[in-house]
Amino acid sequence: MQSEDPDLPDRLRLSFDLDVDIAVVGAGLAGLTVALEAARLGASVAVLEGRHVGWNASGHQLGTVMPGYGVAIGDLIARIGLEDTRELWALSKEGAEHVRALASEESIPGIARSEGALELSNVDVGDQVIARLQMLGEDLETEVEGWQVDRVRAEIKTDRYFHGVYYPKAFQIDGRKYVHGLAALARRAGARIFEDTPVVSIDPSGIRKRIVTPSARLRASHIVLAGNIHLGAPSRRLSETLLPVWRYAGVTAPLGERLAEVMSFKGSVSDTHGIDHFRIIEGDRLMWASPETTWAARPERLAGAIQRRIGTIFPKLGRVEIAEVWGGATGQTVHGMPQIGQLRKGLWVASGFGRHGLNTTAMAGQLIARSILWGDERWRLFSPFELVWAGGAIGRIAGYGIGMWSRASAGAAGALARYRERAHVKERIRDTRLAEANRQAGTRPPPSRPTPGKPRVPVPANREGKGAS
Ligand SMILES: Cc1cc2nc3c(=O)[nH]c(=O)nc-3n(C[C@H](O)[C@H](O)[C@H](O)COP(=O)(O)OP(=O)(O)OC[C@H]3O[C@@H](n4cnc5c(N)ncnc54)[C@H](O)[C@@H]3O)c2cc1C
Known part of the structure; x- marks a missing residue:
């Protein structure tokens, strides 16, 4: 399908069955960074996006990249202690530096850093x-x-x-340029991005997990749920934690x-x-x-x-x-920290980045890709921040x-x-x-x-x- 923006590549919809190592649901900042990192590390990756790249928050942000999270430092220390806070903070700084490394004029022209x-x-x-x-x-x-x-x-x-x-x-940086730049880098690294391809259901049991979209099926060893608040049917319970x-x-x-x-x-x-x-x-x-x-x-x-x-x-x-x-x-979590980690073997989540998403999605992308491909276990630092129901409609009003x-x-x-x-x-x-x-x-x-x-x-x-x- 032709893109509305002549500077962007035509949209490709998934219309044939596919087998990959890693399937990513959602082409926002979180999904695209996982895809880029995993493709760079040699995995075969498919990103399935219900609308188009950067359709939601990721294509409409202000582009400020700072260390930290959307939660007060004092609250973080009170919850997990100074040592773990230090480690989490260091990861958030790494995330910001990762964006800096990607967001150069050479790799993303017009990024206006x-x-x-x-x-x-x-x-x-x-x-x-x-x-x-x-x-x-x-x-x-x-x-x-x-x-x-x-x-x-x-x-x-x-x-x-x-x-x-x-x-x-x-x-x-120019936030819109960044998300499309990430998509371009991920494609160049070998990831395949399918737009207008909503994921309607997933079956995460077994070694090869299954994904159903309206016109094709996909099998993958790992599924990364990076759909933020719009994830919907594939995991309603997860959506309700935001x-x-x-x-x-x-x-x-x-x-x-x-x-x-x-x-x-x-x-x-x-x-x-x-x-x-x-x-x-x-x-x-x-x-x-x-x-x-x-x-x-x-x-x-x-x-x-x-x-x-x-x-x-x-x-x-x-x-x-x-x-x-x-x-x-x-998507705001109840505790204010992002949801990063493995829900069950081969089923990952990267969401709940709130208003502090540029550095934290970059960090999440690296943590998840490196865990899947290198066995890096640092995502476990996020384990104290469990999935907590966000209160549904009443929670929104409150x-x-x-x-x-x-x-x-x-x-x-x-x-x-x-x-x-x-x-x-x-x-x-x-x-x-x-x-x-x-x-x-x-x-x-x-x-x-x-x-x-x-x-x-x-x-x-x-x-x-x-x-x-
Ligand atoms: C106005 C504004 C200003 C901001 N400014 C900043 C800032 O300056 N600095 C900062 O750090 N952060 C900022 N943020 C926050 C940041 O934009 C977000 O934290 C970040 O973009 C979240 O990225 P994401 O990939 O998790 O979610 P999204 O951008 O929501 O991406 C999720 C994608 O998944 C797709 N999807 C969902 N479900 C499915 C499904 N079932 N099948 C297929 N696809 C699916 C959606 O269509 C969507 O494209 C701002 C946000 C806004 C709105």
Whole structure:
């Protein structure tokens, strides 16, 4: 079938019976990385995709590649301890580096890689930033820098953000180009990708496992289920362990010179409460993630919400035109960690990557392919994170309620932090005036009072040697 995009190869549907070593269900980032790795290691591989390559989240993401998972580090340590957290974190870094190795201009032309990501706090909590820097830098051996409020605001001119953690090794790529680039690399390595080929059932018993599609059958020694929330009939129970959360993103029309007046930072920006995620693309446009839903909304309907968020963070920009909006469904697990591993002999799962899918799908692809072909057992580090039922329709409603509540409370915390900051500035002016009046009157100034609720904790100098503000 002819592809809708003239730059992409024609789609091939599976219309004949086939025998392979490894059958992969789903041609998203997870399925394609397994296929690429396994084909490179010499296996015969077939990928079966119900729609087309990158049809869902994988073809509609923002392209930010960072280490880690969609779960707070502290929660991870509480669950599995520091040693195992370190190992899992190291795997997540390997995943990011694997994407970097694949996403070069030579292998994926137009990938538009740019470096660095900032994670900003929307509340004024310098002490927590220090703890996070120590955790990331010392415990998890990740290169990070602490940015003072002044430095953050010199590059991102808004009073919405306070301190920041800068990841110099994080990077971003053109997400759509990446998924199609992966497919091209997998094909070149010998994997066969069949689109418009939904898997309707699987029989995982026996040494040779069977797969049924509408017009052909396939036999394989290993089946990898990488269908994310759309897997459906082949394993309903597996689908039900994921809470579908739709994410959307939009791109503004070119903003010209006015964008440079509010933002000079060239990498990705996200906040610690998971509200905003944005970056500059093509020199003078903003790419921005919108609020999430637990139902599939038409992406265009989210344009207004994106426009409002941009107005809230950068009021100086004035009204911006949203040129394009897109979206996709991510699969969230109950524990927040991806599902990677062997369900029974020869039946594998790679899903539940949530909003942190670029590095983690790359990691999963390597772990599974290497386990099948080399006996690498490191996927077992994910064993503590079992398949837990995500609550069906009631879980979705509860998930949406919790999401709305956490956005609202994060917004309130941000407003309180900005109020405190303004109060602190006023108090400093008052103290200076008082000191000046005392000096003129020849009396000693009173000791300054700490601002209520504002911890006076210095932020450490960053690696460029900048001191605390
Ligand atoms: C707006 C948005 C922004 C994002 N930004 C980032 C980001 O900046 N950084 C980051 O790390 N992550 C980001 N993510 C998350 C990331 O995109 C996902 O975690 C990742 O794409 C999940 O990949 P996947 O292969 O598991 O799933 P999918 O992309 O859902 O792929 C699964 C595929 O399986 C197919 N399939 C399902 N069932 C069957 C079946 N029975 N038969 C045949 N085929 C089947 C589907 O058609 C689909 O194509 C973002 C996501 C969205 C939506």
